[in-house]
């Protein structure tokens with residue numbers, strides 16, 4: 065209905081912190097291209113190949129990008145084997161490995177970093193993109 069212009073309000077109800085409701089609503093509007101500006105963060109659904117605490121890393125990335133004005137797609141992927149390829153449409157992303165991670169752009173691997181430097185390496189790369 066929103067996409068057809070039949071409304072201008074979106075209410076999301078979640079169990080837990082109401083702040084998450086606002087964040088979810090923003091993400092839905094952004095995914096529908098009804099709200100522009102700021103990064104879109106995507107993460108893989110995880111599977112048996114997952115080699116990293118993806119939930120924690122995704123939350124850290126989301127928090128670190130709260131004030132980023134760039135209209136970019138940022139991928140947070142669970143494994144180095146398939147992550148970069150599965151997220152090739154992302155402008156920038158990270159993929160978790162065993163004690164390390166890959167930073168990639170549009171599916172192309174830029175470099176490997178130690179696990180504890182994944183977040184800072186991603187943020188540095190985004191900063192170099194103007195964020």
Ligand code: SF4
Pocket residue numbers: 108109110111112113114115141142143144145146147150
């Ligand atoms: S990126 Fe890796 S961990 Fe994530 S769903 Fe794909 S194969 Fe599984």
